[in-house]
Structures are given as C-alpha cells and as structure tokens.
Amino acid sequence: xxxxxxxxxxxxxxxxxxxxxxxxxxxxxxxxxxxxxxxxxxxxxxxxxxxxxxxxxxxxxxxxxxxxxxxxxxxxxxxxxxxxxxxxxxxxxxxxxxx
Amino acid sequence: xxxxxxxxxxxxxxxxxxxxxxxxxxxxxxxxxxxxxxxxxxxxxxxxxxxxxxxxxxxxxxxxxxxxxxxxxxxxxxxxxxxxxxxxxxxxxxxxxxx
DNA sequence: TGCTTATATGTGTATTTACTCATATATTCT
DNA sequence: AGAATATATGAGTAAATACACATATAAGCA
Numbered sequence: 001x002x003x004x005x006x007x008x009x010x011x012x013x014x015x016x017x018x019x020x021x022x023x024x025x026x027x028x029x030x031x032x033x034x035x036x037x038x039x040x041x042x043x044x045x046x047x048x049x050x051x052x053x054x055x056x057x058x059x060x061x062x063x064x065x066x067x068x069x070x071x072x073x074x075x076x077x078x079x080x081x082x083x084x085x086x087x088x089x090x091x092x093x094x095x096x097x098x099x
Numbered sequence: 100x101x102x103x104x105x106x107x108x109x110x111x112x113x114x115x116x117x118x119x120x121x122x123x124x125x126x127x128x129x130x131x132x133x134x135x136x137x138x139x140x141x142x143x144x145x146x147x148x149x150x151x152x153x154x155x156x157x158x159x160x161x162x163x164x165x166x167x168x169x170x171x172x173x174x175x176x177x178x179x180x181x182x183x184x185x186x187x188x189x190x191x192x193x194x195x196x197x198x
Numbered sequence: 199t200g201c202t203t204a205t206a207t208g209t210g211t212a213t214t215t216a217c218t219c220a221t222a223t224a225t226t227c228t
Numbered sequence: 229a230g231a232a233t234a235t236a237t238g239a240g241t242a243a244a245t246a247c248a249c250a251t252a253t254a255a256g257c258a
Contacts, residue, residue, distance in 0.1 A: 002127065002141050002142075004122075004123055004126045004127070005192075006192075007119040007122045007123055007126070008119045009191070009192075010119070010122060010187075010188060010191055010192070011116070011117050011118055011119040011121075011122055012117075013187075013191050014113050014114075014116040014117040014122075014187075015114075015117035015215095017110070017113040017116075017117070018110055018111075018113040018114035018116070018117040019110055019215090019216075020106040020107045020109070020110040021216085022110075023103075023106045023109060023110055023113075024103055024106055027103045027106070028101065028103070035234080035235095036234070036235060036236095037233095037234070037235090041100070042100065042101050043100070043101075044100045046217085046218075047234085047235075047236095048217080048218065048219080048220095048235095048236090048237090049216080049217060049218080050235095051235060051236055051237080052216075052217075052218095052236090052237090053216085054235090054236090055236075055237080067224095067225095069225065069226075069234090070224070070225040070226060070233065070234050070235080071225090071234065071235085072234080072235065072236095078190075080190060081190065084183075084186055084187055084190055087183055087186070088109075088112075088113075088183055088187075089109060091177075091179060091180065091183055092108070092109055092112050093104075093105075093108075093109070114245095118245090118246075120246085120247095134204080134205095135204070135205060135206095136203095136204070136205090145247080145248075146204085146205075146206095147206090147207090147247075147248065147249080147250095148246080148247060148248080149205090150205060150206055150207080151206090151207085151246075151247075151248095152246090153205090153206090154206075154207080166255095168204090168255065168256075169203065169204050169205080169254070169255040169256060170204065170205085170255095171204080171205065171206095
C-alpha cells in the first residue's frame with residue numbers, strides 16, 4: 001500500500017479538463033486574453049454556461065480573469081499549460097497530424 | 100463559432116485521468132508490467148474496483164493487459180504517457196519538488 | 199473431476215455535475 | 229438617475245459514474 005502523494009487534488013485538476021466545453025474554452029483562449037463575450041461568440045455556448053465553466057477554471061487556476069471596464073478578459077495563466085494540452089492532444093490523436 | 104476538432108474524444112480521455120484511484124493505478128504501474136493482484140496490494144482497492152477501473156483504462160488504450168497463465172499483466176502502452184503524466188503533475192504541484 | 203486462485207462483469211445505488219432559468223451585480227452611456 | 233450592456237451566481241434537474249455485491253469465467257493444482 002504505497003503513498004503516491006495527493007492524487008485527489010491532481011484528479012480534480014484533470015476533472016476540469018474532462019469536459020469538452022471547458023476544453024473548447026481553453027483552446028478558444030489559446031495564448032490570448034479575451035473577454036467573455038468573445039468566448040461566447042467563438043464557442044456558441046450560452047452566457048450562463050460560459051460563466052459557469054469559467055468560474056471553475058478560474059477557481060482552479062486554469063484561467064486568470066482581469067477586469068477592464070465592463071469587460072473581463074480571461075487568459076491562460078502560463079504558456080506551458082497550452083503546451084501541455086497540445087502534447088496530450090498529440091499523444092491522444094497521433095493520426096491527426098495532417099489537417 | 101470555431102471548430103477545434105474532436106474535443107469530445109479528448110475530454111473522455113481526460114475523464115479517465117480525472118479519478119484518483121485510476122491515477123493511483125497508473126502510477127502504481129509506472130513503467131513496469133504488473134499483475135492485477137499486485138495493483139490490488141499496492142493500492143488497497145478492492146478486486147472488483149481495480150477490475151472496474153482497469154477495464155476503462157484498457158478500453159481507452161491507457162493500459163495494455165497481457166495474459167500470462169492465470170495472471171493478467173498490465174502495463175502503460177508507452178513510456179511517453181508516464182512522462183506526460185509527470186509533466187502535468189509538476190505543472191500542477193510546482194511547490195512539491197522537494198519531497 | 200473437483201477445488202482454489204486470479205480476474206472479469208452485470209445490476210443497483212448514492213453521489214457528482216453540466217446545464218438552464220431567474221436574478222444579481224457592475225460598468226458605461228444618455 | 230435610468231437604461232443598456234457585460235458578467236456572475238443561486239436553485240433545481242437530468243444524466244453520468246464510482247463503488248459494492250453477487251456471480252461468472254478461466255487457469256492451475258490435488
């Protein structure tokens with residue numbers, strides 16, 4: 001019976017990535033900072049639903065939100081996160097390198 | 100409204116990582132091939148539960164199972180997967196580099 | 199052929215969670 | 229101040245799922 005550290009926290013982290021609309025939001029952001037309204041337009045999700053997911057992502061540190069006037073711009077906190085997401089995606093979809 | 104590819108499949112993939120006992124099983128395997136009974140001993144999970152999770156991991160290609168006598172040895176399919184898991188873990192737990 | 203060990207699987211249940219609706223807050227403009 | 233816009237949040241609901249229990253399959257051994 002081995003201790004592998006806090007896998008609960010890590011699994012909650014993966015849980016956030018385990019939802020296609022949250023991935024959609026993260027990929028929609030990419031390396032840019034964009035207001036919620038732009039995310040809504042990109043994804044076609046409802047305003048309520050985008051805010052619902054952004055809250056979870058924000059609380060876990062997967063996105064940062066910065067207020068600018070009446071807009072809130074969201075960004076990935078770290079370019080390395082996008083890199084990791086892309087690596088995982090390539091591992092998972094090795095056939096799709098050509099489209 | 101942009102198409103970011105098949106994020107449904109990718110999210111189902113992350114879903115598999117989004118459970119602490121499945122992470123426990125994956126880390127218990129590491130780069131070795133081990134029989135189910137060893138996983139049970141390592142993790143302290145019930146036999147039923149380990150088989151339950153191994154099936155999901157197997158069906159998604161996150162582990163491979165090879166029969167040897169009355170044992171079934173499970174392995175990660177690819178050392179790069181463990182590397183990715185470790186990178187994600189480091190990204191998520193940057194403070195824990197010293198224990 | 200039984201008996202035991204190793205692993206898999208179908209069913210039922212309790213918990214989690216993604217989503218919508220209604221509403222709240224905050225900012226800008228007139 | 230009042231209206232319009234941008235975003236956030238609480239409550240309720242339907243669907244997904246982790247787990248245990250019981251049982252099935254399959255291999256090795258007496």
